[in-house]
Amino acid sequence: MDFTDLGLGPELLKAIEDIGYTSPTPIQEKAIPIILMARDMIGLAQTGTGKTASFTLPMIEMLASGRARSRMPRSLVLAPTRELAAQVAENFDKYGKYHPLSKALLVGGESMGDQIKILEKGVDVLIATPGRLLDLFDRGQILLTDIRILVIDEADRMLDMGFIPDIETIVSKIPATRQTLLFSATMPDEIKSLSEKFLSNPKTVSVAPPASPAQTVDHRMVSAAPRTKKTQLKKLIESEDIKNAFVFCNRKRDVDSLSKWLCDHGYRAAAMHGDMPQARRTETLQAFKDGGVILLVCSDIAARGLDVSGVSHVFNFDVPLNADDYVHRIGRTGRAGQSGKAWTLVTEDDDKLVAAIRKVTGKDIVVESAMAAEASGRTRARNPAGESNEADVPVKQRARAPSKSSSSSGAHGKAAASSARATAQAITQGAAQPDAASHARRSSNTTSPINNNKKPARHYTDDVFDENTDNYFTDDTVPAFLRK
Numbered sequence: 305m306d307f308t309d310l311g312l313g314p315e316l317l318k319a320i321e322d323i324g325y326t327s328p329t330p331i332q333e334k335a336i337p338i339i340l341m342a343r344d345m346i347g348l349a350q351t352g353t354g355k356t357a358s359f360t361l362p363m364i365e366m367l368a369s370g371r372a373r374s375r376m377p378r379s380l381v382l383a384p385t386r387e388l389a390a391q392v393a394e395n396f397d398k399y400g401k402y403h404p405l406s407k408a409l410l411v412g413g414e415s416m417g418d419q420i421k422i423l424e425k426g427v428d429v430l431i432a433t434p435g436r437l438l439d440l441f442d443r444g445q446i447l448l449t450d451i452r453i454l455v456i457d458e459a460d461r462m463l464d465m466g467f468i469p470d471i472e473t474i475v476s477k478i479p480a481t482r483q484t485l486l487f488s489a490t491m492p493d494e495i496k497s498l499s500e501k502f503l504s505n506p507k508t509v510s511v512a513p514p515a516s517p518a519q520t521v522d523h524r525m526v527s528a529a530p531r532t533k534k535t536q537l538k539k540l541i542e543s544e545d546i547k548n549a550f551v552f553c554n555r556k557r558d559v560d561s562l563s564k565w566l567c568d569h570g571y572r573a574a575a576m577h578g579d580m581p582q583a584r585r586t587e588t589l590q591a592f593k594d595g596g597v598i599l600l601v602c603s604d605i606a607a608r609g610l611d612v613s614g615v616s617h618v619f620n621f622d623v624p625l626n627a628d629d630y631v632h633r634i635g636r637t638g639r640a641g642q643s644g645k646a647w648t649l650v651t652e653d654d655d656k657l658v659a660a661i662r663k664v665t666g667k668d669i670v671v672e673s674a675m676a677a678e679a680s681g682r683t684r685a686r687n688p689a690g691e692s693n694e695a696d697v698p699v700k701q702r703a704r705a706p707s708k709s710s711s712s713s714g715a716h717g718k719a720a721a722s723s724a725r726a727t728a729q730a731i732t733q734g735a736a737q738p739d740a741a742s743h744a745r746r747s748s749n750t751t752s753p754i755n756n757n758k759k760p761a762r763h764y765t766d767d768v769f770d771e772n773t774d775n776y777f778t779d780d781t782v783p784a785f786l787r788k
């Protein structure tokens with residue numbers, strides 16, 4: 305089937321062509337004609353199937369006629385997290401580039417004043433997380449009486465995150481004569497009853513999940529002692545051929561401290577968790593997408609559903625407490641049929657969690673010893689002829705090319721990459737090095753590889769630089785042969 309068979313107008317077809325999609329995904333094939341008929345619909349599909357376009361494309365088509373009125377949006381998309389809401393908003397921008405539609409993104413952590421100004425002008429599409437939307441509603445800044453299309457995205461995650469009462473309140477304020485679309489990866493009883501309550505005679509379409517990350521990802525586990533986990537992570541990073549990676553921690557405070565530690569050791573790392581201001585989260589994610597940040601250290605909540613293409617690795621600094629989170633974490637790599645690799649650091653207290661992961665993935669993942677893990681990483685990083693390739697160069701010393709997903713090419717690409725690096729530097733300096741004294745300790749004539757220079761960060765003025773290993777050694781680690 306072709307996009308031209310789905311009933312979309314020429315402007316949308318042109319936008320799709322510009323993006324380069326050649327054919328609709330199964331969920332798009334099934335959902336778009338139903339939505340264009342103004343039917344209610346339940347879409348059983350998860351991220352990675354193209355489900356966002358399956359509702360944004362027909363919504364743009366339907367909203368193309370008609371005009372927005374001040375503070376009375378015409379359609380509403382509810383998403384569980386700020387990042388997912390932002391992704392939906394990006395989709396509207398991408399596909400709606402030939403339509404003069406206006407939209408507002410209402411998420412926590414961003415200025416309410418700015419959001420109110422946009423609402424005053426009138427918006428066609430409102431994309432919101434439930435909490436911020438209710439806040440604005442309670443302050444009398446928004447009326448939902450003109451909503452004609454309601455989308456509840458990732459309903460099962462909304463349930464996990466405790467948003468169902470908020471959703472019920474929001475829906476009670478929307479006119480009953482509307483079109484409602486509900487998307488969910490799974491259909492637990494609570495979501496089933498929600499859909500019976502809010503949808504009228506819905507059509508259900510379901511698509512198989514995309515190739516399970518459990519199949520496309522190389523799962524590895526390595527035993528680790530709690531006190532030496534950071535060093536061990538660093539060794540793993542150095543033994544692997546990394547393009548970019550998510551590094552997951554179970555606790556927010558560990559996200560901050562690990563990110564800072566990695567920066568201090570010369571890596572282009574940045575932290576992302578739910579307590580950070582939204583503007584910083586957005587900036588960090590963009591820097592990661594653009595290649596300025598290579599290691600994104602994050603909590604589960606910050607990474608939910610994020611669609612970053614071509615991520616080569618996932619490191620679980622902590623074994624996730626919930627085996628489903630493991631599947632979710634490793635699904636950040638190995639997307640769209642590409643291969644990816646996931647390393648999990650396992651301590652002796654993690655036996656039960658590891659058993660749960662083995663059960664959920666159906667894979668008997670062996671916990672390797674630290675030495676075996678590093679050695680196997682190094683061996684795999686060489687090409688079959690045994691010659692060293694770029695993988696032999698530690699990731700922190702490599703000059704990074706911008707990721708393919710960014711629009712960077714030629715001179716513009718270089719500018720984008722350098723601005724991404726500058727952003728990464730700003731982010732890491734702002735987020736991970738709040739202490740001016742620690743900053744001052746850095747030597748002014750050496751810059752960290754965050755700046756894309758060769759030498760890693762020098763911590764103390766008496767650190768010794770070893771040309772052979774391209775490393776600074778601090779007082780306590782400097783090898784005897786280098787001591788002054």
Ligand code: AMP
Binds near residue numbers: 325327
């Ligand atoms: P989603 O499931 O909405 O998170 O989309 C997953 C990825 O698929 C996104 O990066 C989209 O840009 C991409 N995508 C959506 N529709 C298509 C299509 N028809 N052909 C190729 N890629 C697509």
